[in-house]
Amino acid sequence: MLTVTGLRKRWGPVQALNGFDLRIEPGEICGLIGHNGAGKTTFARTVAGLERPDAGTVVAAGTNLTTAPRSARRLIGLAPQETALYPTATLRENLRLYGGLAGLRRTGLRAELAAVAEALALTDVLDRPIAALSGGQQRRAQAATVLLPRPRVLLLDEPTVGADPTTREALLRLVRTRADEGAAICYTTHYLPELEQLDATLAVAAAGRVIARGHRGDLLDGLPGEVTVTFTGAVPDHLADASAPAGELRFSAADPAQALARLLRDLGPDTARVRTAAIREPSLDDLYRSLAETHDAA
Numbered sequence: 001m002l003t004v005t006g007l008r009k010r011w012g013p014v015q016a017l018n019g020f021d022l023r024i025e026p027g028e029i030c031g032l033i034g035h036n037g038a039g040k041t042t043f044a045r046t047v048a049g050l051e052r053p054d055a056g057t058v059v060a061a062g063t064n065l066t067t068a069p070r071s072a073r074r075l076i077g078l079a080p081q082e083t084a085l086y087p088t089a090t091l092r093e094n095l096r097l098y099g100g101l102a103g104l105r106r107t108g109l110r111a112e113l114a115a116v117a118e119a120l121a122l123t124d125v126l127d128r129p130i131a132a133l134s135g136g137q138q139r140r141a142q143a144a145t146v147l148l149p150r151p152r153v154l155l156l157d158e159p160t161v162g163a164d165p166t167t168r169e170a171l172l173r174l175v176r177t178r179a180d181e182g183a184a185i186c187y188t189t190h191y192l193p194e195l196e197q198l199d200a201t202l203a204v205a206a207a208g209r210v211i212a213r214g215h216r217g218d219l220l221d222g223l224p225g226e227v228t229v230t231f232t233g234a235v236p237d238h239l240a241d242a243s244a245p246a247g248e249l250r251f252s253a254a255d256p257a258q259a260l261a262r263l264l265r266d267l268g269p270d271t272a273r274v275r276t277a278a279i280r281e282p283s284l285d286d287l288y289r290s291l292a293e294t295h296d297a298a
Contacts, residue, residue: 001026001184002047002153007056009042009208016042018208020056024153024184029175031195032188033288034205040188041081043205044155047186048078060153074103077151081158083142087131091122091141094130095148102149116144119174121166136167143171147178154178154185160194172197192284202284204291212291216284223282223290225256229263232273247275256280 007020017039024030032040045051047058049069058065058072065072085094092113099109117123120140125133133141143159156175160168176198179185187200195202195216202219204212212219229249234240239249253259256279264271 001028001061002186003057003059004043004047005057007043007046007058008054009039009046009051010054011042015208017046017053017056020205020209022186022203022210022213024186026152026182026184027179029179029185029187029195029198029200030203031192031198031200032186032203032205033190033192033195033284038205039208040205041157042208044078044080044157044186044188047153048076048155049073050078075151076153076155077102077146077149078155079143079146079157079159081161083138085130085138085141085145088129090127090129091117091133091144092126094141095126095144098145099148102151104149112148112150116148116174119177120144120147120170135162136164139163139167140170143174147174150178150181150183152183154183155188156185157188158190159187160189160191168194192288195284202287204288206291212287219287220282220284222254223286224252224254225282226280227251227253227256227260227263227278228280229260229277230275231270232275236267236270 002024004020004022007017009017020039020043022030034040042051046053049065049072060072060075063072063075095113096109099113104112117126120143122137122140122144125137130138130141139160139162146154159171163171172194175185175187187195187198189195201215202213203210227250231247231249233247235247235249241249244250260277260279264274264277267274
């Protein structure tokens with residue numbers, strides 16, 4: 001559905017995109033993660049046709065952005081980080097405008113407007129000016145303008161930044177619904193638990209290109225987990241780490257459950273002083289740190 005190949009974009013001395021490759025299938029949510037400056041926002045704006053790439057191709061649902069820009073842009077929806085709404089117009093007027101620009105008319109526009117407003121809990125504020133909406137409502141309104149025409153490719157650039165829990169849950173539900181309907185979705189976020197909730201595949205960006213791509217389980221395979229044990233009194237001398245809090249033992253292990261069982265078996269009399277024992281499987285945070293450190297060292 002979305003195929004991006006060799007995308008390059010330079011801003012003066014900064015190479016924002018440096019051979020960015022990404023493919024997202026219909027019905028797939030791809031979580032795009034990376035540090036600030038990794039190229040995520042430039043990627044989204046370039047795919048949406050707001051920036052002209054220096055090199056590379058973007059193909060959305062079989063339509064090439066370079067050779068058929070107008071047709072390609074009709075297939076792509078972008079929700080940028082910044083709120084792009086008319087503050088003195090009502091939410092309904094904003095949605096009508098954006099829906100009309102996307103080609104919706106009359107009955108179809110009214111039906112889609114009502115549906116997206118209900119899905120994002122905005123029905124009661126449709127006739128309020130954007131400036132009178134709360135911050136969370138404005139985030140939902142921003143997303144509504146993009147979700148309204150049901151584009152085949154959705155680019156959501158940190159759509160829940162600063163959002164309250166109600167806004168976040170409403171947006172995630174609708175994003176999941178759009179994917180189930182067949183949209184290809186690129187979801188950029190720093191809130192990694194959202195990607196687990198969305199059951200998203202992952203693309204990790206660094207220095208303007210994708211350095212890892214795949215399913216969460218495959219990318220996490222082989223990363224170490226963590227074991228934490230607290231003691232009444234001091235940690236046994238042969239295990240003590242001067243940098244750790246008093247009475248706490250913490251270490252990484254490829255198989256944390258097995259490592260904890262082995263530790264408890266070998267503690268001997270000190271087992272009676274164990275207060276708590278916990279294991280933590282590797283997370284998306286661990287994955288990103290590991291990939292970023294590997295990339296920086298290369």
